[in-house]
Amino acid sequence: MFLGLLATFSSFIFIFNLSLSITIIFLERKSPQSTYAWLLFLWMIPILGFLFYLFFSQNLTKRKIFKYNTLENVRYSLLLRQQRRSLSQIITIDPNSPLEKYRHSIEFHLNVSQAMYTNNNLVNIYTDGKAKFDALFDAMESATSSIHVEYYIIKYDSLALRMMDILTRKALDGVEVRLLFDAMGGRYLPKAVLERLESAGGQIGKFFPSKIKMINLRVNYRNHRKIVVIDGTTGFVGGFNVGNEYLGRNPKMGYWRDTHLKIQGSSAHELQLRFLLDWRASSSENLTIDGDSQTKYFPAIPQRSGAGIQIVSSGPDRKNQQIKQGLLRMINNAESYILIQSPYFVPDESILEALKIALLSGIDVRLMIPNKPDHVFIHWATLAYVGELIEYGAKVYIYENGFLHAKTIVVDDAVCSVGSCNFDIRSFSLNFETNAFIYDSSISRSLKNVFVEDMKHCTYYNKEVYSQRGHIVKIKESISRLFSPLL
Structure with missing residues (x-):
């Protein structure tokens, strides 16, 4: 009896794994590296392999997650065409330009990522958590129009609560506050803390939330970005998340050595655009970038001598990495x-x-x-x-x-x-x-x-x-x- 049940179960596992293997090879179209690794895992540890596949292997390629509306698409396409012409003219007029060596890199990001090149940026580098968050919170305190925050991880601790207090106060003062976080990375934030911000007029967005509390089948495909944009003119981007751990207060990890940038200039517009696209995909707000909102979120920035920057984003929804x-x-x-x-x-x-x-x-x-x-x-x-x-x-x-x-x-x-x-x-x-x-x-x-x-x-x-x-x-x-x- 037992041997018969064991044989039946083994046959079921074999047929199930064979079907899943065929799916991985012929339908998923993963890279050869990834395909071989999944097949090895499935056949070495059949049941556990399937559970890991369920949680870790979902294919988002070619899904249109982040969308421009028609008018935005026309405007941005026009700007890209103008920049391509401008870049060619710069190189033609001054063949000794420092851009010459990296012209093809800049053109690559223009063509593949639609990443605008701007050269009027002032950049501050932060390698210490306290210095980074002091600069970030100072910028938030000085905001007069909008604060857009996007992080992969927001812990539930004193640093995160300090940030939430600032955002809540600024929302009460009439500043537009939008907070976007990854649904897994921010899963421990209490509902009461978020509701306090919302009751003050702030808005909350969650990236790829789960319908089951504390369980998310999308273990992969997380929003790992760390972006903050203040008044459309100052942007932060880099490696720090939000939490005491990133101030070096976790005894297990010790001092936290990371790198983050504050960018003041036209590249803040590109960080703003990235945030707004992510926001549109993660919230119910029908946010359109035109007319007054375009002036508000993308205010004029003085032309000055500064660093040349392209803001480049990538994700599993695109064919190119x-x-x-x-x-x-x-x-x-x-x-x-x-x-x-x-x-x-x-x-x-x-x-x-x-x-x-x-x-x-x-x-x-x-x-x-x-x-x-x-x-x-x-x-x-x-x-x-x-x-x-x-x-x-x-x-x-x-x-x-x-x-x-x-x-x-x-x-x-x-x-x-x-x-x-x-x-x-x-x-x-x-x-x-x-x-x-x-x-x-x-x-x-x-x-x-x-x-x-x-x-x-x-x-x-x-x-x-x-x-x-x-x-x-x-x-x-x-x-x-x-x-x-x-x-």
Whole structure:
């Protein structure tokens, strides 16, 4: 009897897994890496594999989530055409322009991401949580028209409550306040705190909420962006979420080392546009950008000498992985050095191959990763990938002074990128991300100096140290790397 039931159950599992495998191969159209990893997981751990597939593998590709209305589309298309012509004229008139080297990168982001290039931006760099939140809260306090806030994670603690108090007061003062957060990242915010803001006139938006409280089947495809826009003229973008942990108050993680930018200039308009598109997809408000609202949310900004910036967003709803492809262009254009900081380094083959080519071409490639992992499997996969690059001559540094969460890359004292996108497959293809691509030697040198300063708090992870790791570590690395497309 028991053997008969076991045989029936085994046959059911076999047929079920076979059907699911056919779906993954022929209907999902995932990358070969991801397909192989899912098939291996399904057949190694049948029941658990299916549950993981249910929670982690839903396909959003080609779904139109963020929409312009007809009038907005016409206007933005006109602006893009004008900028393409203007960019060509700049290069033609002044072939020695610093834009010449990165002209094709700028054009790429214009064509693929519709990312406007602006060069009148003032930029402040924050690498410490207290300094970042002091600057953010000061900007919020000075708001007179609108405050738009978008974060992946908002904790329920004193820092988050301080922010909510400011937003509530400003809403009572008549400032338009909109708060958007990822439904998973903000799931612990009490209803009473949100209702207090709403009763003051503020509005709340949740990205991909679940119909079942505290359970969300969309574990993937989260809004990982961190954007704040004040009065349409000042924007914040980078790696910090909202919570005491990001002030270094979590004993387990210690000091929190992150990188965030305050941008004053026309690129704040691009952050505003990104927020409004995300808001439209996440709230019931029928917000249209025209007439008075266009003047309000996109006020005139003085033309001045400043940093050249493009705000680039990517997500699983698009065929192109815009941020990753922009990073690839930066790596491929490098002539002297590449500096990368990322809490997770789980690249796909294209990024890995580009870095190997850079190393074999004599480029100084340096990577900095944290010593304190907040996701163990990703940490072991990271060590496997950096170990491979060490064999090619990469210099790897393990940050020891707490947790390194910065997502930055600097190339040749000339161009850099800062934002929410990690150097991993999840950020490249599964999450909604936003990065600032900056074409400015002064800011690039400043971020290089930040990297050099951080090196003082690092252990140099060279080939000798890597080769001395034990057999258990090697097994962990191998298993984690095998499933890295799912991490």
